[in-house]
Amino acid sequence: MTNSGTPQPGATIVQYATQSGDGTQQFFVPGSQVVVQAATGDMPTYQIRTPTSSLPQGVVMAASPGSLHSPQQLSDEVTRKREHRLMKNREAARECRKKKKEYVKCLENRVAVLENQNKTLIEELKALKDLYCHKTE
DNA sequence: AGGCACCAACGTCACGATGT
DNA sequence: ACATCGTGACGTTGGTGCCT
Numbered sequence: 309m310t311n312s313g314t315p316q317p318g319a320t321i322v323q324y325a326t327q328s329g330d331g332t333q334q335f336f337v338p339g340s341q342v343v344v345q346a347a348t349g350d351m352p353t354y355q356i357r358t359p360t361s362s363l364p365q366g367v368v369m370a371a372s373p374g375s376l377h378s379p380q381q382l383s384d385e386v387t388r389k390r391e392h393r394l395m396k397n398r399e400a401a402r403e404c405r406k407k408k409k410e411y412v413k414c415l416e417n418r419v420a421v422l423e424n425q426n427k428t429l430i431e432e433l434k435a436l437k438d439l440y441c442h443k444t445e
Numbered sequence: 446a447g448g449c450a451c452c453a454a455c456g457t458c459a460c461g462a463t464g465t
Numbered sequence: 466a467c468a469t470c471g472t473g474a475c476g477t478t479g480g481t482g483c484c485t
Contacts, residue, residue, distance in 0.1 A: 396469085398456060404472055405454075 377385070 393469095394457070397458085397471095400469095400471065401456070402454095404470095408472085
């Protein structure tokens with residue numbers, strides 16, 4: 309089991325845009341360690357679908373600059389472009405999931421911290437109330 | 446052992462956002 | 466206008482625990 313992608317020594321800073329439109333939030337992930345099961349290594353376990361009759365995902369039929377080739381070369385080019393796009397997207401999806409996972413972990417950390425703070429403040433308030441009550445007596 | 450439900454991780458597609 | 470990126474949605478796969 310190895311960690312796919314670039315190794316991240318120590319902590320990580322996660323920056324996320326908020327949906328509510330109040331800019332971005334930046335979190336500190338202490339010693340974040342994302343365990344990614346990458347038993348497959350570079351080779352995806354999924355079968356590579358050959359492009360069928362239609363061209364999915366907005367593939368543009370365009371000749372490479374310079375010279376036009378035979379139909380065979382053209383279709384090879386299209387196939388090659390598609391494979392490249394799929395590979396890029398595969399990596400992007402992995403990265404996106406990793407980022408999301410870290411973000412969730414970060415939120416959970418914040419929840420824990422805030423819960424502690426809340427507890428402390430409640431105790432402090434209670435102590436102050438007690439103090440005040442004894443004073444007024 | 447085998448069937449089943451559940452979960453995490455994955456690849457792919459579609460689509461909006463952003464850059465050139 | 467086009468290319469590229471980021472991400473939600475969906476289906477697939479492999480692992481695991483539970484029940485019969």
